[in-house]
Amino acid sequence: MKLLYTTSKLGVGERIYQAKRVTQEPRADVPEKIRSISGANKRRHSSGSESEPEEDPSSSEEEEEQEQDPEKSSGSAVNAAEKAEEGVGKAEAEQPPAAPSAPVPQAAPSRAPCQPAVFIPVDRTPEIQEARLKLPILAEEQVVMEAINENPIVIICGETGSGKTTQVPQFLYEAGYASSNSTIGITEPRRVAAVSMSQRVAKEMNLSHREVSYQIRYEGNVTDETKIKFMTDGVLLKEIQKDFLLSKYKVIIIDEAHERSMFTDILIGLLSRIVPLRHKKGLPLKLIIMSATLRVEDFTDNTRLFSVKPPVIQVDARQFPVTVHFNKKTPLDDYSGECFRKVCKIHRMLPAGGILVFLTGQAEVHSLCRRLRKAFPYQKNNSAGGEDDKEDSVEEIRKFKKSRKRRKVLALPKIDLNSYSVVPVDEGDEDRDIDSDDDAAGSDLDLDLGDGDSGEDEKSDSSLPLFVLPLYSLLAPEKQAKVFRSPPAGTRLCVVATNVAETSLTIPGIKYVVDCGKVKRRFYDRITGVSSFRVTWISQASADQRAGRAGRTEPGHCYRLYSSAVFMDFEKFSAPEITKRPVEDLILQMKALNIEKVINFPFPTPPPTEALAAAEELLIALGALKEPPTTGRLKEQLAAKLSCPISPLGRVMATFPVAPRYAKMLALSRQHDCLPYTITIVSAMTVRELFEEFDRPAVSEEEAAQLKGKRARFLQMQKVWAGQGPMQKLGDLMVMLGAVGACEYAGCTRSFCEENGLRYKAMLEIRRLRGQLTTAVNSVCADAGLYVDPKMKPPTEAQVTYLRQIVLAGLGDHLARRIQAEELLDDKWKNAYKTALLEDPVFIHPSSVLFKELPEFVVYQEIVETTKMYMKGVSAVEPEWIPALLPPYCHFGKPLENPPPSYCPGTGRVLCHRPSVFYRVGWQLPAVEVDYPEGIERYKHFARFLLEGKVITELSSYSKCLLSSPLIMLKTW
DNA sequence: GAGCACTGC
Structure with a gap:
């Protein structure tokens, strides 16, 4: 079957103003005349617009658009009234407002929210102006602005390429939304997007970075003059x-709202409440939600979120048509092989244009790269580039030397498109065409290729060089960058990628997309938090997004390696992130905003109740939330559930931008000068994949040897970083600390990282995170005086012990105990550990430095299930620390008589030893000294200590004169 | 004795 992905023609799109259909009627409380001003306020206003505010924008505007002078925007065509306003606007833009020149009629509450009657001129270059006019959204400016002026919340739907991200902020700026010292804020789900969008908009508007700025986690260029601010959602x-x-x-x-990232969802929920609050205050705030797909029901039909349905404006995209070809058969598991065959066919038979292949993981990517390079070898004829591509096999190099003599200029196949029909019919194994009525796609001929193997693909063919590049997130940035450069002359680019290429990175020049239809996703067990990675089918939206990657620069083709029937069975959209992940960090943030009844929060899609309960339970155990009452009426107890208020400790923790478990570690580390170390460990645990992977299969023997050498070197370094003697008990966290310490000591250079098996990008991220956490800690306790020391000394032995205790206090729910010999019933429990929440055995991951140590108690950073359940980031724990540091997880028994209770003169407390068991699993824990439990017995002991003269030492001389021994106080009467 | 997609504070 052939389906058309998108059919809009360049620049001219039919315009749908769904707002008129989807949304509520124009506000009754808005006088007609005021609403019409929004029409008159436009540069290309028509004289009729004042009386015809509802005029269809697509009918009368067309010609005006053609006539429009690029210079117009500098103000020449603005009518007199606007010119007057412009003066105001200018004054505001260039100097602090002398007087509140009320462009915003905030004083009139009965009126429609915020109607800036200003026009701020922008001085764009003619080239920019011309390019802008091609963007479909520009034709919708009036519609967009009218909707925004008249509604507090507007949803704009437009696929990639509609220009909404760059243009809507400019519309708002011109309409005066950045005047009177206020700012237009735009959130992006990724840092790169925030930075690059701010740069592009600044350029388009001919403004400096002081006015169009960005703010991301570690950096930004925001100033007092900032008018438009791009930032990440966090x-x-x-x-x-x-x-x-x-x-x-x-x-x-809120941009890219369809991606439904966790922060975006929360922001939308919060803003749904902030917007009415601001309205009440007479300082209206506009909320614009921008989404690529039509997945807006979660926003529009959610009355808890928005009681009044916000208008939806749909904008066309300037995308080229992409013809979608489905396989007739869906390969059961060898989608990788099917990818290979499809790429071979495309490369042999179809006209020039880059190929982008979607696979699911690094290993697959590398293996397909190898196969393709073997089939269509490409050899560089000049080594001047200096980049040695290690992935080129020895064999390929040998072949290259052989063939050099008879080497001609490499060229792409010049196939005769009309002779395509000579392909045997039985190969045309695709779903047969449903007629596509789109000319643009048809002009590229019928490019169905059929599935299955034609049998000759594996033969090496050096006359058809293919420039094959891998692409995945963990790939070193300099290797990633190769895909953005144009391929060597005479070759065709083929990028074999994971899901990074779906949203995060856009590769230029892609004409063909090969989509295996799968994705590797992380799954969390809602109760135990154990995660696993599984390859699943993608969603329809995701498949369309992948297909769209073929139509960025010219009409393209997408080959789906699954049938249209399978596609129809895909879920429409993938589930929002917030429903699939542990939410403890979010809940802490929300509690810090004093949102106590999290369950009542207007989530666009709420997380499952179990996830909320697990989060609340963890936060209570960490001491971040006040404990709910365990006495009183059951009803009250239930009501208090999931509504615990934040504790002072929780407030401190919420200021640290890391997971709550780690935030707790930071909050505890003031003691014994441990802060710099905890900050480093927490940073290292937060950044993923510190170490390079050497276990991937090698292309050649040479490479295998190289990897082996690197691996040996890394294992050696790992031992060094793990420290000596008792320090080793900090386990993998000690390795992280040692690695970061050594790397920083060496200046955090790329070469040091490469030599020692560290991921350079990860190390840079850790460095920045350390900086951020150091600042955060300093601002909580002003006298800490911390700084990031590149020459940080290793911790002392005593400090390592404290660090282990701090780590235990944060990872209390991640405690595991080794199966004792006498408990070993089944061989599958050999070397295994038991945890509080899991029935099944868990194991220390073989990459851990404690893999062979097998301490009785350990805490782990996470459990990942692969062939077994493996604990990663393991650290050893002394049993007696558990009751002392994790009282919320321990059930204490009666105070022991031996050793006897004692009095602590320093604190005035009565102490005793109590045995305990660990919750849920009932592990016996050593008796430790704790406060004597509340009750009459405690007072009896206190009375005894008082009489003995331990409380007031002066009394000790009298104790001998007492008629009875002070011990009599303990008697039961 | 191993094999992890992607991203934000």
Whole structure:
């Protein structure tokens, strides 16, 4: 079957203003005349617009658009009234407002929210102006702005390429939403997007980075003059913590809302409440949600979120048509092989244009790269590039030398498109065409290729060089960058990628997409938190997104290695992140915003109740939330569930931008100068994949030897970093600390990382995170005086012990105990550990430095299930620490008589030894000294100590004169 | 004795 992915023609799109259909009627409380001003306020206003505010924008505007002078925007065509306003706008833009020149009619509450009657001129270059006019969204400016002016919340739907991200902020700026010292805020789900969008918009508007700025986790260029601010979604969430009403913004745009990232979802929930609050205060805030797909029901039909349905504006995209070809048969498991065959066919038979293949993981990517390179070898004819591509096999190099003599200029196949029909019919194994009525796609001929093997693909063919590149997130950035450069002359680019290429990275020049239809996802067990990775089918939206990657620069083709029937069985959208992940970090953030009844929060899609309960339970155990009452009426107890308020400790923890378990470690580390070490360990645990992977299969013997050498070197270093003697008990966390310490000591250079098996990018991220955490800790305790020391000394033995205790206090729910010999019933429990929540055995991961040690008690960073359940990031724990540091997880028995209770003169407390068991699993724990439990017995002991003169030492001389021994106080009467 | 996609504070 042949389906058309998108059919809009360049620049001219039919316009749908769904707002008129989807949304509520125009607000009754808005006088007609005021609404019409929004029409008159436009540069290309028509004289009729004042009386015809509902005029269809697509009918009358067309010609005006053609006539429009690029210079117009500099102000020449603005009518007199607007010119007057412009003066105001200019004054505001260039100097602090002398007087509140009320462009925003905040004083009139009965009126439609915020109607800036200003026009801020922008001086764009003619080239920019011309390029802008091609963007479909530009034709919708009036519709968009009218909707925004008249509604507090607007949803804009437009696929990639509609220009909404770059243009809507400019519309708002021109309409005065950045005047009076306020800001237009735009959130992006990725850092690169925030940075690059700010740069592009600054350039388009001919403004400096002081006015169009960005803010991401570690850096930004925001100034007092900033008018348009791009930021990552997490940054805005943090800002809400400081200023709940976001008073410096007049508009917030949430971009890429369809991706449904966790922070985006929370922001939308929060903003749904902030917008009405701001309205009440007479300082209206506009919320614009921008989404690529039509997946907006979660927003529009969610009355808890938005009681009034926000209008939805749909904008066309300037995408080229992509013809979608489905396989007739769906390969059961060898999708990788099917990819190979499909790429071979495309490369042999179809015209020039890059190929992008979607696979699921690194190993698959590398193996397909090898196969393709073997089939269509490409050899560099000049080594001047200096880049040695280690993935080129020895064999290929040998072949290259052989063939050099008869080497001609490499060229792409010049196939006769009309002779395509000579392909045997039985190979045309695809779903047969449903007629595509799109000319643009048809012009590229019928490019169905059929599935299955034609049998000759494996033969090496050096006359058809294919420039094959791998692409995945963990690939070193300099290797990633290769895909953005144009391939060597005479070759065809073929990028074999994971899901990074779906949203995060856009590769230029892709004409063919090969989509295996699968994705590797991380799954979390909602109760135990154990994660695993599974390869699953993608969603329809995801498949369309992948297909769209073929139509960025010209019409393209997408080959789906599954049938249209299978496609129809895909879920429409993948589930929002918030429903699939542990949410303890989010809940802590929300509690810090004093949202106690998290269950009542207007989530666009709420997380499962079990996830909320697990999060609340963990936060209580960490001491971040106040414990709910365990006495009183059952009803009250239930009501208190999931509504615990935050504790002072929780507030401190919420200021640290790391997972709550790690935040707890930071909060504890003031003692014994452990902070710099805890900060480093926490940073290292937060950044993923510190170490290079050497276990991947090698291409050649040479490479195998190289990998072996690197691996040996790394294992050696691992031993060094793990420390000596008792220090080794900090386990994998000691390795992290040692690795980061050594790397920083050496100046955190790329070469040091490469030599020692460290991921350079990870080390840079750790360095920045250490900086951020150091600042955060300093701002909590001003006298800490911390700084990031590149020459940080290793911790002392005593400090390592404290660090182990700190780690235990944070990872209390991640405690595991080794199966004792006498408990060993089944061989599958050999070397195994038991945890509180899991029935099944868990094991220390073989990569752990404690793999052979097998301490009785360990804590782990995470459990990942592969062939077994493996604990990663393991650290050893002394049994007696458990009751002392994790009282919430221990059930204590009666105070022991031996050793006897004692009095602590320093603190004035009555102490005793109590045995305990670990919750749920009932492990016997050593008796430790704790406060004597509340009750009459405690007072009896106190009375005895008082009489003995231990409380007031002066009394000790009298104790002998007492008629009875002070011990009589303990008697039961 | 191993094999992890992607991203934000």
